[in-house]
Amino acid sequence: MAPSTPCLPALTLAISVLVSVISPSQSQTCSSQTFANNKLFAHCNDLPTLSSYLHWTYNPTNATLSVAFVAAPPKSDGWISWALNPTGTGMIGAQSLIAFKGSGGGMAVKAYNVSSYASIKESEVWFRVEEATAESSGGVMRLFATVVLPEKNKTTINHVWQVGSSVTGGVPDRHALQPANLNSKGTIDLLKGVSNTGSSGDSRLTKKNIHGILNAVSWGVLFPFGVIIARYLRTFKSADPAWFYLHIVCQLSAYVIGVAGWATGLKLGSQSKGVMYSGHRNIGIALFSLATVQMFALLLRPKKDHKYRFYWNIYHYGVGYSILVLGIINVFKGLDILSPAKKWKSAYIVVLVVLGVVALLLEVVTWTVVLRRRSSKSTKPYDGFDNGQGSQPPLPS
Known part of the structure; x- marks a missing residue:
């Protein structure tokens, strides 16, 4: 259970912020x-x-x-x-x-x-x-x-x-x-x-809200949180290989929840003949396709010293950041379609700002650690053995 712990704050925050959209009628405010x-x-x-x-x-x-x-x-x-x-x-x-x-x-x-x-x-x-x-x-x-x-x-x-x-x-x-x-x-x-x-309209609206929450939690919060884990925790040697398993747990969780949201979207589409949100739909299809391809990265991942690892990294990072950007864009498109109270859109913006600030701080910390590590290696005293490299110190790995 330990690997999933860091994902829980992001998941809890997202659900607490967005779950109220499911049934705004239950928020009794007219009495006040x-x-x-x-x-x-x-x-x-x-x-x-x-x-x-x-x-x-x-x-x-x-x-x-x-x-x-x-x-x-x-x-x-x-x-x-x-x-x-x-x-x-x-x-x-x-x-x-x-x-x-x-x-x-x-x-x-x-x-x-x-x-x-x-x-x-x-x-x-x-x-x-x-x-x-x-x-x-x-x-x-x-x-x-x-x-x-x-x-x-x-x-x-x-x-x-x-x-x-x-x-x-x-x-x-x-x-x-x-x-x-x-x-x-x-x-x-x-x-x-x-x-x-009417029961039919209310039921359909509830399904739309559930669809929105599932996708906002998966592509809009959990997936970016998993990217932050992979980009920054790997810098710290003490976090290896824990960061890798944490990253997998977050991204797999995001994918499973996202698939559920995608399925509810398909169901809603079949029940809403003549109603089409082309931009939102097309981005959703692209998201599901890219995320499915990304899941295969776990099976196709070569070892660090493999000659194809460089190309795998390009593929993995490229697809991952594409999902990150498209996911956030589509969450906002979905909010525009659902038209909930303005405070929920503002709340999601706050979630993104929090994640952005965390990423910015970690960016500064990790670059500080990396530069200090390189500086320490470059100034390491010569020990009298060149190990076949002449008088030059070994290059940083």
């Missing part, structure tokens, strides 16, 4: 949110996508629904939207309230009956809007509305939420088509205070 004038609501839910939150109070006597929808638009001049859909479960047919900054700089709320994806027009909606306001601060928009539902006895309804990055001429532009945007829908029980997403 407060509003101006001490406005309170009977229920609140952390919605499972787009880092959004919904607060509401329903009065069954007059079918009045008061809501507060909180979300961060992709850009400061973007928009947020919350809608009810009386006829379906998606965007088409949604009766939407959209909040954005108006031409004068203040917040505006307009109603839209979304009948197509091509364009939207301000119009009357299914419910009567008694009051609608919005505010923006700290990169977050808050939409407040009081509406009257036409059907008093219907307390379980479909709702949809969305965010967009821009507004043109007072009209919200089309939102992104990332998984988080496409899965921003569900049902809400107005009396029980429960908001649920």
Whole structure:
């Protein structure tokens, strides 16, 4: 078990940082949110996508629904939207309230009956809007509305939420088509205070998050950690041959986890016909192929004094550093696709910075050790024996 110990800190750090992405809906934060004038609501839910939150109070006597929808638009001049859909479960047919900054700089709320994806027009909606306001601060928009539902006895309804990055001429532009945007829908029980997403969409999102975590841990953290072990620990004679086995353990672990992540990606691809992330997919294929070739390096590794060892080193180092670079690039591409809360992307950047700082410090230490070792050999006193090399001291190995 000893060889795997140095890999555990990297693995533990990566999992603790990234595992929260699996189920952002379980991070109960709406209960800590407060509003101006001490406005309170009977229920609140952390919605499972787009880092959004919904607060509401329903009065069954007059079918009045008061809501507060909180979300961060992709850009400061973007928009947020919350809608009810009386006829379906998606965007088409949604009766939407959209909040954005108006031409004068203040917040505006307009109603839209979304009948197509091509364009939207301000119009009357299914419910009567008694009051609608919005505010923006700290990169977050808050939409407040009081509406009257036409059907008093219907307390379980479909709702949809969305965010967009821009507004043109007072009209919200089309939102992104990332998984988080496409899965921003569900049902809400107005009396029980429960908001649920459709099982298929939630299941697919969970699989995508698992796929992302597996690949981030393998190619994004464990593999770079294994490279650091091989590059720097080998300099210290006391670490030989332990560094070699530690390197193998980390890289094999990264490969096994990476294969599991690659397999979940294939499964997701087969379940998502018509959805293609070409760049992410192509890099993933290249990563798996290069990593598989790299695994054969363990079987093809010649001895140190073999005449082909020089060429093997070129192949091994070249493929290894290619995997290192491609792995990190693809982790960022995957984060862009998943669109989790911004803090998770920031957290991964922190992990990379930590690994980079460690590598930089070890680079300085190892070069110091190597230069001192060479200096010591070059100044070693002549012992009276030339061993066939004349009066010159032996060259450093």
